[in-house]
Amino acid sequence: MLSDILRLSVFSVEILYFASLLLISIVGFHWYRLCWLYIKNRKRSSLLPPPPDVSPLPSVTVQIPVYNEVYVIKRVIEAVCAIDYPAHLFEIQVLDDSTDETSEIAGEVIEREKQRGVNISHIRRRTRRGFKAGALKDAFGSARGEFIALFDADFVPPRDFLRSILGCFSDPRVGIAQACWGHTNMEQSLLTRLQSVFLDGHFVIEQAGRSASGLFLNFNGTASVIRRECLVSSGGWHEDTMAEDLDLSCRAQLKGWKIQYLKALVCPAEIPSDIAAFKSQQRRWTGGGVQNAKKFFAALISNKGFSAAFRIEAAFHLLRSFLSPLFHFYLFSAVVIAIVGGGFPASAYNIVGATAFAASGGIFLFYTLAVLESSPERKIWRFAAVPFVIVLLSGISISNAQEVYRCLAGRGGGFVRTPKTASVAQTGHIYGQKFNFTAFLELAAAGALLFCAFAGGVKDPLMKGILTAFSGAFLYVFFLSVKTHIGRFFRGS
Template sequence: MADFLLIISIISIWIAVFESIVIMTGAILFIRKQNQKKLVAPDNLEDFPTVTVMVPAHNEELVITATVEHILQMNYPKHKMQVIVIADNCTDNTAAKLKALQSNTSYEDRNFMILERTGTGGKSGALNHALQYATGEWICIYDADAAPEKNALLFLTQKAMEEPEKYGAVLGRNKARNRGQNFLSRCINLELVTIQRVHHTGLWQLFKLGTIPGTNFIVKASLIREIGGWDEDAITEDTAISFDILTRGQLIALAPQAEAYQQEPEQLSVYMKQRERWAKGNYRVVTDNIHHLFNRSSWRIKMQVLYYAASYFWFMIAIIVSDILFVSNIVYQIIALFNPNVVSPFQFQSDVYVYLVIAWALMYYIYVLQINLALASDIGQSNTRNFILSCISYFTYAQLFLIISIKAFISIITDKITGRQNKWYKTQRFG
């Protein structure tokens, strides 16, 4: 039985490696294609659509002023941009800071609305509340800690105009603005760069698959209203809305030039809470959409479900099982040196260990390779320190994913048993 479990785990790891190679191939093709294209910003923006930029903010006094100023200063026609900031159940000075900014003579001619909200539904509830006042053809979302670059909105809408009938949403890239703060923020930066520049680009290049992030994206206003707004019961509303968009036959396109900077956790406790919430949300999205594998849904939806199911269930379980079996057997072998009568409950054929070591070695190599591929495509990030960090992070930072996934799964079971409701967990900001 132990041999069987270990062999299944090894096969699963090999499949995960193959998946990574396929996605990296797509990323390389995308990078080559982008390098051959000349980036041209249009001179006339009068044909561009109207956009409502919405910013949900819950106790964000440390960052909200800088965020809204970045948004108001973006290179987009003023008469085509509406800005709505939702001070959601705030008990700090978020609303006061917004009103002070609104009274600034520099922005007196701007369509800038502040909504002070007291209600349920967290971020989704705040966005649904603002949707009632939105007048734009497209809705753009920025988190309260976002710092979009001047042309971010321009590049998002420019991509949307390439295929206006096909593209229901467009996502940009998010970068860690506090990436050099400490070891944790540097590791988060490696993860973020890899996801943005390998996974997103590879999946878009090969399969025209995209997933909305929590910030720096646009979605058709008519489409989001057709969907019924954001799911207020969803923990990760961005992933949930992505599946809603795909089920309506629309694509989520990638605009790689549309970049925004965001603040990442600098403390392990803050990081663990944030990622546990994300994991719980993605578990639920998988279970809510697993039925698409067995109906007549499009192949893209099926592939998206498989991608999430493999990442959060299959591959994770395979790695955990192989780790437990492997480490347990080593522990028993060490004990047996002092007490020969002790026999491990897990007995393996010697060649199984060889295949396991090969699988782990290849998985580690691919892990480091895809990080450095991503870093090489991002100006200023490919350096010796980041290379060393990519090698170390597998044995430190990457292992947190297993702990987070297990904790999230236990938390979901606890929620089901106790009826505990999920609240909007706001990631702690640093001034």
């Protein structure tokens, strides 16, 4: 009886192993597809649209949602006020939910800009209901522009931003236009360098390839412009997810609107300067992805008005948050099988392993291509960073997986801001977050993988190497977490 139970348990683990590894392999082969979409449309994706083919020019409202941004608020307001656009068609709204001295700094800058003739207003709310989406929703009624431009507080838009992006709307089907994110503090640390490569993969390769191919696209909530008619017809801003940008992207495309991406228009922004801020950002993006998958997956996939290719890209985008749990299922099942053995023939393991190995090249190609296409000078360190980007993403997978489980259980949704510091010393700013005890789970995972690799009975040298590599990923993120918070402790912040 006991032997039957054990055989059934091992069989179940083997099924989990094959299923998780095959699904991860499908994701890996999708990276190849994203690279192909970009390469196929490379020339077209690198062009700016012609100037707006409208006369007279449309009115534009720029909205800057703000919450406790003492380090960057002055910079973003001044950059937006410097945008080249006719003054009588241009208004700025600073949507300020701050509870610290940010409001005072913003007020001083706004008054100074008003004296220069800039049409700018300072909008305050009694509560932070709905967070960013709530602020945008509440301010929409007072916005007079035919188009709404959005900038988060850490962005520094170029002077020609509006004149460069409004040409997208010469096509009446385009409801949203998105610019490429640049990096103001890429060279600040190893962590910001790795994040720059990670972000370039999305903005330089994925977004450009999908947009040029007319496939599903998400706008990124900032450095973007929305047609008022699109926002109204899509139902306005919704407050029920942590990713209001993806939420609106899905609703707009379901209503028949197109989203256009401009790789050639770069809007610099700040990369999270420490691991706590980065993990917080990624948890929010992951949780928002799960919430939007629950909300829109069926509607998008079943809509016969979209091409099969469009629906495939929508599925990959909405389900990407589930990669972290899938990765953990693979690790768990691989360790168990490596220790106790399996009942399937060796040929089955060889075939699945070879498939996964071939698929794993997709992510390396994806980020290598991003480095090639985003860095004219092609710095050596950016190429060397590619494998370490994968290490970083593996290391934060426990934090992301926790958010997936919370959102699936309906307990997610807490909006936690990503601190912006304008490159203030990583541990010297006032917005340090509380220590997250997920770091100890990362340490425990690293220790467990190392134990299994060298003292737990794993004999396969390849599996030992895999477990050691992922152990190093968890240790790296744990080290950064402890280092960040120890530094803040000694600085008294």
